Amino acid sequence: MQTAMSDDRTQIFSRIKTALAPLPQRAALPNYARELPICRAHPEFSELWELFSHKAKQVNGTPLVGLATLGSWLHEKKQTHGYCDRALAERLRAMPEFEGITLETEFDRGRFDDFAFGITLAAGVIAETGSLILKDESTSARLGALAPWTHAAIVDPATIYPDTVTALENLGSDPSVIWATGPSKTADVEGILIEGVHGPGVQIVCLDA
Amino acid sequence: MQPKTFQKIDRFARDLPAEVHATVYDGSKSTSEKRYDVLWRDFPETADVLRETAGQIKQHTLEHLDQYLEQAEKSLTANGAQVHFAGDGDRANQIALELMQKHGAKKLVKSKSMVTEETHLVPFLEKNGIECVETDLGEFIVQIDNDHPSHIVKPIMHKNRRQIARSFEREGLGAYNDDPETITRRARVHLRKKYFEADVAVTGANFVSAESGRIVLVTNEGNARFCMAATKLHIAIVGIEKLVPRDKDLGLFLNLIGRSGTGQQLTVYTQFIAGPKRAEQPDGPEEMHVIFVDNKRTDVLASECREILRCIRCGACLNVCPVYRQASGHAYRSVYPGPVGAVLSPLLAADKFPELADLPKASSLCGACNEVCPVNIPIPDLLLRLRDKGKREGAKNAAAGTPPMGMYAMMASQPSAWKAAMKIGYAVNVTPQAMMNVVPAAQAWTSVRQLPKWRGGKFRDWMKKKESE
Numbered sequence: 001m002q003t004a005m006s007d008d009r010t011q012i013f014s015r016i017k018t019a020l021a022p023l024p025q026r027a028a029l030p031n032y033a034r035e036l037p038i039c040r041a042h043p044e045f046s047e048l049w050e051l052f053s054h055k056a057k058q059v060n061g062t063p064l065v066g067l068a069t070l071g072s073w074l075h076e077k078k079q080t081h082g083y084c085d086r087a088l089a090e091r092l093r094a095m096p097e098f099e100g101i102t103l104e105t106e107f108d109r110g111r112f113d114d115f116a117f118g119i120t121l122a123a124g125v126i127a128e129t130g131s132l133i134l135k136d137e138s139t140s141a142r143l144g145a146l147a148p149w150t151h152a153a154i155v156d157p158a159t160i161y162p163d164t165v166t167a168l169e170n171l172g173s174d175p176s177v178i179w180a181t182g183p184s185k186t187a188d189v190e191g192i193l194i195e196g197v198h199g200p201g202v203q204i205v206c207l208d209a
Numbered sequence: 210m211q212p213k214t215f216q217k218i219d220r221f222a223r224d225l226p227a228e229v230h231a232t233v234y235d236g237s238k239s240t241s242e243k244r245y246d247v248l249w250r251d252f253p254e255t256a257d258v259l260r261e262t263a264g265q266i267k268q269h270t271l272e273h274l275d276q277y278l279e280q281a282e283k284s285l286t287a288n289g290a291q292v293h294f295a296g297d298g299d300r301a302n303q304i305a306l307e308l309m310q311k312h313g314a315k316k317l318v319k320s321k322s323m324v325t326e327e328t329h330l331v332p333f334l335e336k337n338g339i340e341c342v343e344t345d346l347g348e349f350i351v352q353i354d355n356d357h358p359s360h361i362v363k364p365i366m367h368k369n370r371r372q373i374a375r376s377f378e379r380e381g382l383g384a385y386n387d388d389p390e391t392i393t394r395r396a397r398v399h400l401r402k403k404y405f406e407a408d409v410a411v412t413g414a415n416f417v418s419a420e421s422g423r424i425v426l427v428t429n430e431g432n433a434r435f436c437m438a439a440t441k442l443h444i445a446i447v448g449i450e451k452l453v454p455r456d457k458d459l460g461l462f463l464n465l466i467g468r469s470g471t472g473q474q475l476t477v478y479t480q481f482i483a484g485p486k487r488a489e490q491p492d493g494p495e496e497m498h499v500i501f502v503d504n505k506r507t508d509v510l511a512s513e514c515r516e517i518l519r520c521i522r523c524g525a526c527l528n529v530c531p532v533y534r535q536a537s538g539h540a541y542r543s544v545y546p547g548p549v550g551a552v553l554s555p556l557l558a559a560d561k562f563p564e565l566a567d568l569p570k571a572s573s574l575c576g577a578c579n580e581v582c583p584v585n586i587p588i589p590d591l592l593l594r595l596r597d598k599g600k601r602e603g604a605k606n607a608a609a610g611t612p613p614m615g616m617y618a619m620m621a622s623q624p625s626a627w628k629a630a631m632k633i634g635y636a637v638n639v640t641p642q643a644m645m646n647v648v649p650a651a652q653a654w655t656s657v658r659q660l661p662k663w664r665g666g667k668f669r670d671w672m673k674k675k676e677s678e
């Protein structure tokens with residue numbers, strides 16, 4: 001297999017070189033302004049969080065402010081059993097709004113249906129698009145942020161990136177960076193929008209103010 | 210009576226059930242309108258600058274592909290991924306199978322990837338005892354129906370909810386129910402089990418950054434993310450043209466692909482994958498492999514249609530195309546339908562080019578595909594180049610439906626013959642249409658068109674009078 005593969009490699013490279021050799025000149029890499037892909041067509045907001053909330057709501061995301069609000073939201077929706085990042089669990093359990101809510105700190109894939117929600121730590125959010133950023137480094141369990149119907153990502157106010165360009169400049173060295181923009185969705189059946197296909201049907205971003 | 214010289218695609222359009230035609234027409238039209246509204250709302254002055262710049266970046270990458278491919282290989286390896294090269298589809302399938310066998314993998318979950326449609330990966334693996342499950346809802350439905358995708362972004366654009374409900378019932382996924390929400394929930398429950406049982410995830414890649422070796426995957430359903438959370442082995446099968454030079458360039462492409470494909474500012478899940486999971490992370494692949502596939506792409510690169518390799522598979526040219534809207538995707542008889550397919554499919558077919566040589570003619574050259582393309586591919590120009598290639602190579606399909614021009618060429622080059630013909634032309638005015646239909650070559654035109662009244666030859670008279678004045 002090894003030799004056959006390196007043959008394929010050699011062949012592909014030589015075929016590319018042969019294909020390109022007759023070109024009298026090669027197209028240059030264009031210079032373009034850093035700001036070119038940034039969308040500015042939105043109302044003015046004084047705070048980036050406000051812009052984020054505006055954009056997140058456009059894609060049916062659920063922005064919340066304060067962990068207490070999250071506790072009340074879960075009670076209101078009768079979602080009282082879920083997964084929670086170990087780093088947050090103690091703090092939440094001590095809050096009156098989380099009384100009566102069971103937080104498990106291991107996501108057991110054998111019981112994936114038992115978790116109504118998953119609470120994880122976001123690596124940041126992107127205001128321009130209403131996206132939340134998840135990285136392996138900050139997300140305690142990929143499945144905890146994906147399998148339950150409700151995903152709540154807790155975001156530190158210091159990690160609100162203004163736009164996709166800045167977020168790209170801050171990908172860092174993490175092997176898995178995810179931008180999630182609203183709940184999982186499909187329009188495969190007659191173009192009708194349905195949320196919660198494989199991933200969360202509710203995507204909460206909760207500002208830890 | 211149907212004219213014998215109908216093109217193949219005309220026959221598909223004619224025979225398309227009215228129900229399917231309506232579904233495809235409405236689906237493509239509404240997506241196209243949404244694309245226009247969102248792109249120009251968000252970039253009222255620069256939408257075209259974005260498209261042109263993205264096109265230049267891709268063209269530059271293609272014209273330095275050896276350089277960027279080598280750089281990508283280095284970056285991927287540095288990220289801890291293992292890189293493989295496959296000259297053709299069979300090699301790619303073989304490499305994937307060997308990797309799975311080495312890991313004792315029996316079950317795979319797969320997210321949407323057009324290149325694996327080209328290589329027929331799933332039937333190959335199934336023959337070799339691997340259970341394969343497509344996880345994109347549309348692809349899943351295509352799979353249980355033993356069908357083919359009819360669109361590169363919306364694979365089941367040709368199916369309505371009643372057909373889908375019947376398929377679900379047949380597959381034992383619940384009693385007949387054609388409510389789209391119920392259909393989606395049933396798929397969620399069914400596929401969830403499949404993710405957790407699977408040993409391996411197969412994905413494509415929308416982009417690969419040569420600079421960082423990051424593989425970028427975009428989905429709306431989150432299925433690729435689920436594949437990458439539940440399994441331990443990740444194999445990405447990637448066409449060699451998917452490269453972009455730098456992470457910075459992804460800003461342009463990501464902002465264009467969602468808006469162009471589905472009228473979204475960003476797709477819901479955008480994943481940047483740089484190697485296997487971190488050690489502390491409990492979920493996700495411990496090993497990552499990338500198989501770069503040529504499968505005739507270097508032939509396309511050598512051709513005068515290399516611009517088509519810029520394509521980022523957004524589907525915008527399909528949605529806007531008047532021919533696609535009438536004929537639907539299966540009419541293109543290949544993996545890639547629509548305007549992009551009319552260029553790419555005959556080229557990728559290589560020796561079988563003559564069989565698909567009619568596709569470049571399935572266009573009115575209206576130019577809409579070029580206008581919407583996020584990488585500004587001059588599709589109409591490429592179609593003309595391929596028509597020329599078809600004619601030069603004497604491909605029979607390239608001539609179907611075109612009246613022979615030999616007689617016209619003779620007359621147009623001999624003034625006396627031309628003058629005589631102008632006189633005879635008046636005979637057409639008194640010839641019944643039915644009589645003209647006897648000439649097969651004329652049939653293709655006259656059976657669906659009314660000839661205007663013949664008024665030829667007047668220009669010369671007018672010119673003579675002008676000169677003598």
Ligand code: SF4
Pocket residue numbers: 469519520521522523524525526527549578581582583584585586
């Ligand atoms: S050719 Fe252009 S418009 Fe058509 S699918 Fe490719 S990128 Fe999209």
